[in-house]
Structure formats: structure tokens, C-alpha cells
Amino acid sequence: xxxxxxxxxxxxxxxxxxxxxxxxxxxxxxxxxxxxxxxxxxxxxxxxxxxxxxxxxxxxxxxxxxxxxxxxxxxxxxxxxxxxxxxxxxxxxxxxxxxxxxxxxxxxxxxxxxxxxxxxxxxxxxxxxxxxxxxxxxxxxxxxxxxxxxxxxxxxxxxxxxxxxxxxxxxxxxxxxxxxxxxxxxxxxxxxxxxxxxxxxxxxxxxxxxxxxxxxxxxxxxxxxxxxxxxxxxxxx
Amino acid sequence: xxxxxxxxxxxxxxxxxxxxxxxxxxxxxxxxxxxxxxxxxxxxxxxxxxxxxxxxxxxxxxxxxxxxxxxxxxxxxxxxxxxxxxxxxxxxxxxxxxxxxxxx
Numbered sequence: 001x002x003x004x005x006x007x008x009x010x011x012x013x014x015x016x017x018x019x020x021x022x023x024x025x026x027x028x029x030x031x032x033x034x035x036x037x038x039x040x041x042x043x044x045x046x047x048x049x050x051x052x053x054x055x056x057x058x059x060x061x062x063x064x065x066x067x068x069x070x071x072x073x074x075x076x077x078x079x080x081x082x083x084x085x086x087x088x089x090x091x092x093x094x095x096x097x098x099x100x101x102x103x104x105x106x107x108x109x110x111x112x113x114x115x116x117x118x119x120x121x122x123x124x125x126x127x128x129x130x131x132x133x134x135x136x137x138x139x140x141x142x143x144x145x146x147x148x149x150x151x152x153x154x155x156x157x158x159x160x161x162x163x164x165x166x167x168x169x170x171x172x173x174x175x176x177x178x179x180x181x182x183x184x185x186x187x188x189x190x191x192x193x194x195x196x197x198x199x200x201x202x203x204x205x206x207x208x209x210x211x212x213x214x215x216x217x218x219x220x221x222x223x224x225x226x227x228x229x230x231x232x233x234x235x236x237x
Numbered sequence: 238x239x240x241x242x243x244x245x246x247x248x249x250x251x252x253x254x255x256x257x258x259x260x261x262x263x264x265x266x267x268x269x270x271x272x273x274x275x276x277x278x279x280x281x282x283x284x285x286x287x288x289x290x291x292x293x294x295x296x297x298x299x300x301x302x303x304x305x306x307x308x309x310x311x312x313x314x315x316x317x318x319x320x321x322x323x324x325x326x327x328x329x330x331x332x333x334x335x336x337x338x339x340x341x
Contacts, residue, residue, distance in 0.1 A: 046244075
């Protein structure tokens with residue numbers, strides 16, 4: 001093995017080790033996804049297919065929720081893609097922190113670029129420039145733990161369907177807890193009007209409209225005021 | 238649209254939203270525009286809308302005070318765990334456990 005290959009392998013393994021902290025959260029979340037998918041009357045292979053092919057935590061939950069609610073495929077697809085639009089900004093931000101161009105690693109690096117993998121990479125980037133293959137290690141480690149968690153969920157979670165015990169109750173809160181944690185991580189003081197408008201619009205829409213429509217109204221309505229919030233603050237400064 | 242078509246399109250769309258900006262450089266993240274600001278806010282607003290949806294789904298009208306209190310305890314636990322650990326996964330786990338225990 002050449003020095004270059006050995007170095008690449010070393011960076012990759014270091015990335016895999018760094019993904020261990022992600023696995024602490026990913027395995028139970030993916031387990032919960034497996035259970036939720038079964039509750040939504042999806043077959044185990046369908047739950048696995050979603051985790052293996054889509055690999056987008058929160059979007060997978062909303063996809064299953066919309067399918068369970070009988071929503072059309074086009075609406076479900078639109079919701080998933082709208083939910084993942086934020087990923088558009090991860091790539092350029094990450095590239096700026098890499099030690100070299102990702103080159104042939106780009107597809108693998110992009111596939112594993114979830115919210116948590118991006119946050120892990122950006123945290124590490126405060127200490128050093130990142131080897132692209134290290135980021136690939138983080139992403140693939142996260143992917144492995146997500147798929148493993150889904151396997152456990154569809155294999156062991158069938159008995160938890162409708163469970164009213166502590167585990168069943170706890171699993172019912174995994175989804176809101178994940179979203180609250182993600183919002184807490186992404187929160188910036190300047191964004192509070194955007195968040196408030198989005199919450200109010202979603203809540204009010206829910207009084208008259210189905211959940212998936214209320215969600216789109218809330219997210220688009222909140223985002224529409226974002227330029228105004230930014231311009232207003234720029235004008236003040 | 239059948240199930241596999243939907244999943245393949247969702248997977249391809251998600252991948253392309255991560256891949257294309259990665260290979261086209263940093264232009265999008267540095268270009269100031271109203272559209273960029275709106276797109277950048279979609280993630281936060283989507284998560285906010287999902288919080289509202291998921292909490293409304295858990296709220297029990299027959300136990301309005303109790304269910305509100307449990308959701309509050311779970312939510313505060315998530316934020317406290319996130320504040321101290323900085324780890325989304327761990328914070329999620331703590332919030333879920335607190336919610337589960339308070340309903341036992």
C-alpha cells in the first residue's frame with residue numbers, strides 16, 4: 001500500500017470513528033422510523049428501501065406520514081424535496097473547509113451530507129482543514145448506523161406498535177424531540193420572526209386544512225418574510 | 238406514482254440537492270439575494286412547521302393540562318440536553334425518555 005493510500009485509509013477510519021457520536025442519535029431515531037413505518041402499514045422492505053435510498057432522517061418521517069394519510073405521490077415528493085432544500089447550502093459551505101477538492105469522492109461525500117454529518121464536519125473544521133475522505137467516513141458511518149437502526153426497528157419494533165408503556169410513549173416523542181433539537185441547533189436570534197410566523201401560520205392552517213397542506217403554508221409563508229427580516233436588519237445597522 | 242418510483246425520485250432529488258452545489262462550488266452560498274435568503278430559511282421553517290404538526294398530533298384533548306405539561310417537559314429536556322451536550326441525537330434521546338417517563 002502506498003503512503004498516499006495508507007493516509008487516505010487513515011483519514012477514512014478517523015471519519016468513521018468521528019461518526020460514532022452520530023450513531024448514538026441515529027440508531028434510536030432510525031429504530032423509531034422502522035416502527036413508525038410499520039405503524040403506517042408499510043412492509044418492512046419498504047421501510048428499508050426508504051432508509052437505503054433516500055437517507056434523509058426528518059424527510060423520511062414526513063414521507064411515511066404523508067403516505068399513511070393517503071397523500072398523492074407528487075405532494076409527498078414535493079414535501080420531501082422542499083424539506084431538503086436546505087441541503088443546497090451545505091455543499092458550498094463544506095467545500096470551503098476542505099483541505100483539497102473532493103474530486104472522485106464528491107458523490108459519496110454528497111450522499112452522506114445530512115444535517116448531523118454537516119454539523120460534525122463544520123465543528124471539526126474549526127480546528128483544521130478537512131480531508132475529503134474524512135468527511136466520507138463520517139457520512140458512511142452515519143449511513144451505516146441509520147440503516148442498522150431501521151433494520152432493528154422493522155425486526156424488533158413490530159411488538160411496539162400501539163405499545164402504551166414507557167418505550168412506546170418515548171418513541172412517540174422521538175420525532176418532535178428530533179425537530180426541536182434540530183431547531184435548537186439551527187436557531188439564530190435574527191430568525192425568530194421567521195420561526196414565529198411559520199409556527200403561527202401552520203397552527204392556524206391546521207384549524208381548517210389537512211396537515212401536509214398546513215405544513216407547506218407554514219414553511220413557505222415563514223420563508224417568504226426572511227428577505228424582509230434580513231433587509232430590515234441591514235437597514236438598521 | 239407507485240412506491241418505488243416515489244422513493245427513487247425522492248432519493249435522487251435529495252442526492253442532487255447535496256451533490257450539485259458541492260461540485261459547482263461556493264457561488265450559491267455567497268451570492269446575496271432575496272431568493273437565497275428565502276431558500277436558506279426553508280430548512281428552519283420546515284422544521285418549525287413539523288414541530289407544530291407533530292406536537293398537535295400528540296396533544297390529547299381529554300387530558301389538556303397533562304399532555305401539555307408532558308410535551309413541555311420533553312421539549313425543555315431536549316433544549317437543556319442540547320445546550321449541555323451540543324449533540325442532536327443525545328438531546329433527542331433525553332427528550333424522548335423524559336416524555337416517556339412522565340407518562341408512565
